[in-house]
Amino acid sequence: MSEVYSMDPRTGLTMEMVAEDSxxxxxxxxxxxxxxxxxxxxxxxxxxxxxxxxxxxxxxxxxxxxxxxxxxxxxxxxxxxxxxxxxxxxxxxxxxxxxxxxxxxxxxxxxxxxxxxxxxxxxxxxxxxxxxxxxxxxxxxxxxxxxxxxxxxxxxxxxxxxxxxxxxxxxxxxxxxxxxxxxxxxxxxxxxxxxxxxxxxxxxxxxxxxxxxxxxxxxxxxxxxxxxxxxxxxxxxxxxxxxxxxxxSSLNPVFVTPGAARERAEAVGRGFVQSFSFGHGQVCTKPGLLLVPAGADGAALREEVARAVAELAPSWLLNDGIRSMFRQGVERLSTLPGVRPAAAGRPAGDDERLVGAALVSVDAKELLHGAAPLMEECFGPFAVLAEYHDTTELEEAAEALAGQLSCAVHATDDDHELAGRLLDRLTRSCGRIVWNGFTTGVAVGWATHHGGPYPATTxxxxxxxxxxxxxxxxxxxxxxxxxxxxxxxxxxxxxxxxxxxxxxxxxx
Amino acid sequence: MSEVYSMDPRTGLTMEMVAEDSxxxxxxxxxxxxxxxxxxxxxxxxxxxxxxxxxxxxxxxxxxxxxxxxxxxxxxxxxxxxxxxxxxxxxxxxxxxxxxxxxxxxxxxxxxxxxxxxxxxxxxxxxxxxxxxxxxxxxxxxxxxxxxxxxxxxxxxxxxxxxxxxxxxxxxxxxxxxxxxxxxxxxxxxxxxxxxxxxxxxxxxxxxxxxxxxxxxxxxxxxxxxxxxxxxxxxxxxxxxxxxxxxxSSLNPVFVTPGAARERAEAVGRGFVQSFSFGHGQVCTKPGLLLVPAGADGAALREEVARAVAELAPSWLLNDGIRSMFRQGVERLSTLPGVRPAAAGRPAGDDERLVGAALVSVDAKELLHGAAPLMEECFGPFAVLAEYHDTTELEEAAEALAGQLSCAVHATDDDHELAGRLLDRLTRSCGRIVWNGFTTGVAVGWATHHGGPYPATTxxxxxxxxxxxxxxxxxxxxxxxxxxxxxxxxxxxxxxxxxxxxxxxxxx
The missing domain is CATH 3.40.605.10 (Aldehyde Dehydrogenase; Chain A, domain 1)
Incomplete structure (x- = not known):
């Protein structure tokens, strides 16, 4: 019978024995x-x-x-x-x-x-x-x-x-x-x-x-x-x-319309990074994908995201297995065709137990092709910034989603037509749709839904x-x-x- | 690709082709x-x-x-x-x-x-x-x-x-x-x-x-x-x-208290046989087990059930497979230790496609031992009459049930203490509990429940x-x-x- 020990992920040290395997x-x-x-x-x-x-x-x-x-x-x-x-x-x-x-x-x-x-x-x-x-x-x-x-x-x-x-x-x-x-x-x-x-x-x-x-x-x-x-x-x-x-498992994608990217680059960019790094990226509603406009419309937002990521402190993950899976996942996803490094958190230094945040970018249309694995969850402080060249690509990404716990749409009052089409599509795969906000933080109430089609839940x-x-x-x-x-x-x-x-x- | 033909179970004849296998x-x-x-x-x-x-x-x-x-x-x-x-x-x-x-x-x-x-x-x-x-x-x-x-x-x-x-x-x-x-x-x-x-x-x-x-x-x-x-x-x-x-799959057992057996032998007996032979015993709520008192309390009820079964006309079952499974099932269950033939419907004569109804009897305590397979559904016009020697055996049978779509309790106004204990137990395994009635016939309404723990449903x-x-x-x-x-x-x-x-x- 083996023994169950408490481990400290900051030090890797084995602490007291808590129980025996039942x-x-x-x-x-x-x-x-x-x-x-x-x-x-x-x-x-x-x-x-x-x-x-x-x-x-x-x-x-x-x-x-x-x-x-x-x-x-x-x-x-x-x-x-x-x-x-x-x-x-x-x-x-x-x-x-x-x-x-x-x-x-x-x-x-x-x-x-x-x-x-x-x-x-x-x-x-x-x-x-x-x-x-x-x-x-x-x-x-x-x-x-x-x-x-x-x-x-x-x-x-x-x-x-x-x-x-x-x-x-x-x-x-x-x-x-x-x-x-x-x-x-x-x-x-x-x-x-x-x-x-x-x-x-x-x-x-x-x-x-x-x-x-x-x-x-x-x-x-x-x-x-x-x-x-x-x-x-x-x-x-x-x-x-x-x-x-x-x-x-859930990717919890965030869709940003061209208007929202222009008008609220800083708030959306900062908010996204805060949300995806909450709990060191180890939460089920972590937004793992941000869809932003390519070109001028999205430039400020992309810069803001990269800047905020660069400020993220390195962190300890929950355990050795999760850290190892995270490193393998980042390595695998970063080397997919069309994937470019976009930003990295503050370096981890000599401590092998610390991991830094990572952001990669890709053309949105690649999400439907060679970079499709980016549409799956990577547990930990990793996110994907996907650049779309027209709103059709945005809608196609929404259409291609597997089951999700949640997703978010950032739009302006002038965007309701596009947003309506997005909501229509997202409704088919997502359990919760957040408007001009982020998916982390699930309020507990009568109207709460935390679920969704597979792979979000069974x-x-x-x-x-x-x-x-x-x-x-x-x-x-x-x-x-x-x-x-x-x-x-x-x-x-x-x-x-x-x-x-x-x-x-x-x-x- | 094979063809889908309509078959007449009364004659065994193949009628028109309806479709091809998809x-x-x-x-x-x-x-x-x-x-x-x-x-x-x-x-x-x-x-x-x-x-x-x-x-x-x-x-x-x-x-x-x-x-x-x-x-x-x-x-x-x-x-x-x-x-x-x-x-x-x-x-x-x-x-x-x-x-x-x-x-x-x-x-x-x-x-x-x-x-x-x-x-x-x-x-x-x-x-x-x-x-x-x-x-x-x-x-x-x-x-x-x-x-x-x-x-x-x-x-x-x-x-x-x-x-x-x-x-x-x-x-x-x-x-x-x-x-x-x-x-x-x-x-x-x-x-x-x-x-x-x-x-x-x-x-x-x-x-x-x-x-x-x-x-x-x-x-x-x-x-x-x-x-x-x-x-x-x-x-x-x-x-x-x-x-x-x-x-x-569901057995839909019927529990009869000593009082109900004495007071309403004819109604309960007739009703049970009518219910178990409805649709030639081929319905999901067919009562396949009747728990009756042994000895004098249950004598009139047992006789009434046997008499009503003997009046049942032979019937065609839905198809060759079901008929064959039914015959094998009756043969297997009738030869279990402690199982006695109790009544048979009118004989089927020379027509091999017709099957007669069959009733067997057993001591209730055998349901928990050698005759436990009698606690499983046998699809078709077959039922089990189980005789209990005291009401503890009745409660034990209720306790031992696997998941059921439905069950029935026949009792009198003087039986509420026993009936209450039975209902308590039946609530744990049965989807619907019928009082002084039978389980066949599921009304469609707001309060309807047609389901239950496995094997009733998944x-x-x-x-x-x-x-x-x-x-x-x-x-x-x-x-x-x-x-x-x-x-x-x-x-x-x-x-x-x-x-x-x-x-x-x-x-x-």
């Missing part, structure tokens, strides 16, 4: 505890689970300084960014508590019995609502050690739905994961939730074993395309296939952030002609929980 | 036409598509006599059942028109911009709605040549969502499929919908090719466990994996019947800070379509 027996034990917790967690009701989520937020905050310090040591993302991420994580937990109390997530629908008459064949009394799917496996991400990890969005939405969670801790930040897990465990105990409500397993093999465990009923995954595809196929090939919600009809993300972990049950006293309270005539419902087709 | 080029052509139709179908809007669905219903009705006659010749299901199925099919199309006009299917949600303050970090304007996923492959079923075929529920919900459809016609009823397809095509033309709105392909290989076509963005499948699993894996292993909505969070089934074919798109004039009308401030929406968290 063997098959340990994974089975944790899954059994999760299965055992399912009924109790459901019985807590929406109100009880709202209290639990708020308690988790409080416990995380009470360990806030330790969490931020530990996560910074393990990820080199910096205390400021990680403090923001902690606030986001706690805000998200509290938002799901609000969603539970509002109650429409349960989608309670009542069709009362009707006798057959001239207008139809009649129908029995049917009442439907959503119930938890069962224990959920959550794969923590490398790049958000708090917001998409042990107590992150997948866990928060699964617990909100009433599903126990087994987290597979990411090897990049085991110590952070353990601190967060202990905070969650305290909240579970304080609220009297079942012991197995949240469990944790460690190690690569444990992840595979977890996806194959018959007690696991769905998977939430944030990570790489290759890892996600592998686990997706595993989830589908089980004796009982289960839904696999993977958030995998389940295009779902989101992994926002109120609707709870829907990944719920399944409908319909009660036909069941006496009122035996119905769950959500579906009783008297509506004792005062839920928003639909009755005989009418929302009320 | 080769890879033909499948690609039909998929390209569907992809081409996507934008136009979306632009028709919900109102335009509602008109299209109603036109399809009218065209089917105008060919109603031909459809029923052709379907009866190809399926031997009888004119009465098929007339009912036609009415259901048309009612379903019109119901989706109502769903479109009501408008909440689009799930329009608006979070207006808010400045950061003491209560939170502020947020940009975000507006989300659901849009069509793209062309959908629909695999028609053998057993519902109208309601789950060319113009059935999958097609109706996909068109309602705005997705073009490519139907893979079922080989059991090609002539019926062609008549229905022509009716649909007339409606498409009459409404000015794009030519490729609905296409059709023929043959086993064409089905595989269809699932692998890159233009297909989701699959709706109603059919066998083995076929569904195969196609599910195919859909997941594509370069771009796509959602696969398979409705596969997507437990979705339904294949009822208003919510449209959700299988929609994906969210979020517009962030996009000017009002460039938003789709569903999300504009003025709400010109008068949609039900959620604004700043409040339904309105």
């Amino acid at each position: 063997d098959a027996r340990e994974v089975a034990r944790v899954c059994a505890a999760a299965a055992e917790a399912a009924v109790g967690l459901d019985r807590m009701g929406a109100a009880g689970r709202a209290t639990l989520l708020e308690a988790v937020a409080r416990e995380l905050e009470s360990d806030g300084a330790l969490l931020v310090r530990t996560a910074d040591r393990e990820t080199a993302l910096g205390a400021e960014r990680l403090s923001g991420e902690l606030a986001r994580t706690c805000g998200q937990l509290r938002f799901f508590a609000d969603v539970l109390r509002e109650g429409s997530y349960a989608d309670a629908v009542i069709d009362r019995a009707a006798a057959a008459d001239d207008t139809g064949p009649g129908r029995p009394d049917m009442r439907r609502m959503l119930l938890p799917l069962g224990p959920v496996a959550v794969f923590g991400s490398s790049n958000f050690p708090l917001a998409f990890s042990v107590a992150g969005g997948d866990t928060a939405s699964a617990l909100a739905a009433g599903c126990p969670v087994v987290v597979k801790a990411h090897p990049s930040h085991p110590a952070t994961s353990l601190v967060a897990f202990r905070a969650v465990t305290r909240a579970v105990a304080a609220c009297g939730a079942p012991v197995g409500t949240v469990g944790i397993v460690w190690g690569f093999d444990a992840g595979r074993t977890l996806v194959l465990d018959p007690r696991i009923k769905a998977v939430g995954f944030t990570g790489s395309l290759s890892g996600g595809r592998h686990l997706h196929r595993l989830a589908t090939s089980r004796p009982e296939p289960i839904p696999f919600h993977g958030e995998l 389940s295009p009809e779902h989101t992994s952030v926002g109120a609707a993300s709870i829907g990944r972990f719920l399944r409908p049950v319909c009660y036909q002609s069941v006496p009122d006293a035996l119905l769950p309270p959500q579906l009783r005539d008297a509506n004792p929980l005062e839920l928003p419902r639909r009755v005989d087709g009418v929302r009320c | 080769d890879a080029r033909e499948v690609a052509r039909v998929c390209a036409a569907a992809a081409e139709a996507a934008v136009g179908l979306d632009r028709m809007g919900a109102a335009g598509r509602a008109t299209l669905l109603e036109a399809v219903a009218r065209e089917l009705e105008s060919d109603g006599a031909l459809l029923v006659r052709t379907a009866d010749r190809e399926t031997a299901l009888g004119a009465e059942r098929l007339s009912g199925e036609l009415a259901r099919t048309c009612g379903q199309l019109r119901f989706f028109a109502d769903v479109l006009r009501e408008g909440s299917y689009a799930d329009a949600v608006i979070d207006r911009a808010a400045a950061a303050d003491d209560t939170g970090p502020g947020r940009p304007d975000m507006r989300r709605m659901l849009l069509p996923l793209g062309p959908v492959a629909v695999f028609g079923s053998s057993n519902f040549p109208l309601a789950f075929s060319v113009a059935g529920g999958d097609t109706a919900s996909a068109l309602a969502a705005g997705c073009p459809v490519v139907v893979k016609a079922h080989p059991s009823h090609p002539a019926t499929s062609l008549v229905a397809f022509r009716a649909v095509t007339r409606a498409v033309a009459a409404c000015g919908a794009p030519v490729g709105t609905v296409g059709i392909v023929w043959g086993f290989d064409a089905g595989r090719t269809l699932v692998l076509d890159p233009r297909i963005k989701a699959v709706g499948f109603t059919g066998s466990l083995s076929g569904g699993r195969h196609l599910h894996r195919l859909a997941t292993s594509r370069p771009e994996p796509i959602p696969f909505h398979g409705e596969l 997507s437990p969070e979705h339904t294949s019947v009822g208003a919510a089934s449209i959700g299988r074919f929609l994906r969210p798109v979020c517009y962030q800070s996009v000017p009002d004039a460039l938003l789709p009308p569903q999300l504009r401030d003025a709400n010109p379509l008068e949609l039900p929406r959620r604004v700043d968290g409040v339904r309105c």
Whole structure:
């Protein structure tokens, strides 16, 4: 059995041992505890689970300084960014508590019995609502050690739905994961939730074993395309296939019209570089491609981008594997036909662990030909500046996109005709379209969508952030002609929980 | 290239040639036409598509006599059942028109911009709605040549969502499929919908090719466990994996409490046999297992079931393959340890194409041991009568169930404590729970759920019947800070379509 150590990406030093890899027996034990917790967690009701989520937020905050310090040591993302991420994580937990109390997530629908008459064949009394799917496996991400990890969005939405969670801790930040897990465990105990409500397993093999465990009923995954595809196929090939919600890969292109490039070169250029270098380029919504006008219209913008990139400090990436993949990716993409170096961040000096930012440029039409690999994500501080010679090329690039989490359009009030055509095209491949802004920073709300067609995700009809993300972990049950006293309270005539419902087709 | 012939299951005779197997080029052509139709179908809007669905219903009705006659010749299901199925099919199309006009299917949600303050970090304007996923492959079923075929529920919900459809016609009823397809095509033309709105392909290989076509963005499948699993894996292993909505297999058990067995032996017994022999036992909600009390409490019920089975006329099954699988299944299940013959329908005589109904009995506790295969579906007029010696055995059987589309509980007003415990257990595995009734006959409405955990379906969070089934074919798109004039009308401030929406968290 191998041991799980905390590593410091700034120094490359191995720090303390955090855990041991979970063997098959340990994974089975944790899954059994999760299965055992399912009924109790459901019985807590929406109100009880709202209290639990708020308690988790409080416990995380009470360990806030330790969490931020530990996560910074393990990820080199910096205390400021990680403090923001902690606030986001706690805000998200509290938002799901609000969603539970509002109650429409349960989608309670009542069709009362009707006798057959001239207008139809009649129908029995049917009442439907959503119930938890069962224990959920959550794969923590490398790049958000708090917001998409042990107590992150997948866990928060699964617990909100009433599903126990087994987290597979990411090897990049085991110590952070353990601190967060202990905070969650305290909240579970304080609220009297079942012991197995949240469990944790460690190690690569444990992840595979977890996806194959018959007690696991769905998977939430944030990570790489290759890892996600592998686990997706595993989830589908089980004796009982289960839904696999993977958030995998996105380029998040930025389209700048000629007018916007002329009018707002500095703001767009600075904003783009700030956005693509956020978290050292290691976020799922990093804009990896900027489409700018060739020639005079785009000259100021191109210069501004190059200038801002040149100011970027070198940075440590999350771990050795990501740094090595990044260097290989930049090397491979920079040597594609038609690709030119455009700017480089401040040099990394002698420290081999530091990497500098890199910007390359290419003619936009090459994106559809020899330089097509530039239309795929390169994780880390790398971006592509593509120069288009007429707006047809801009529209063609929009048309050629694979599935995206997000994209952005920068335009002016005079550009609405072109922008409208762009939006039309982008709507077909992108989950979120940002106007005169940037894609990093996904607000958590009722209207949030963080998802998209493959390769952005493996389940295009779902989101992994926002109120609707709870829907990944719920399944409908319909009660036909069941006496009122035996119905769950959500579906009783008297509506004792005062839920928003639909009755005989009418929302009320 | 092989030819597709219509077969008469009553005579075994090959009738007219209907089509040729679609080769890879033909499948690609039909998929390209569907992809081409996507934008136009979306632009028709919900109102335009509602008109299209109603036109399809009218065209089917105008060919109603031909459809029923052709379907009866190809399926031997009888004119009465098929007339009912036609009415259901048309009612379903019109119901989706109502769903479109009501408008909440689009799930329009608006979070207006808010400045950061003491209560939170502020947020940009975000507006989300659901849009069509793209062309959908629909695999028609053998057993519902109208309601789950060319113009059935999958097609109706996909068109309602705005997705073009490519139907893979079922080989059991090609002539019926062609008549229905022509009716649909007339409606498409009459409404000015794009030519490729609905296409059709023929043959086993064409089905595989269809699932692998890159233009297909989701699959709706109603059919066998083995076929569904195969196609599910195919859909997941594509370069771009796509959602696969398979409705596969269900036992639909019926639980009878001692009180109900004593009080309503005749009604429950007759009703069960009527339900399990509906469509000659070839429906997805056929109750294949009846749990009755052993000893005196269940004696009258057991006798009534045996008497009613003995009256059942022999029947033709849908095709040679199903008949052969049925005979093998009955042979295999009847010789399991502890399984006794309990009743047989009227003898089939000399006609080898006819099959008689069969009922076997077993001690309920054997369902958890040697006779566990009786807990799986046997397609056709076969059912199992399981005798329980105390209600613990009844609860254990409920606990041991795999995923089910539906189940039924027969109880009395004095049984609510036992019934409550049963409902608790059944809720965990069953999509629909019927009280003092039977599972066949799924009303189409707002509260309908026709789905369930595997093996009932491959997507437990979705339904294949009822208003919510449209959700299988929609994906969210979020517009962030996009000017009002460039938003789709569903999300504009003025709400010109008068949609039900959620604004700043409040339904309105």
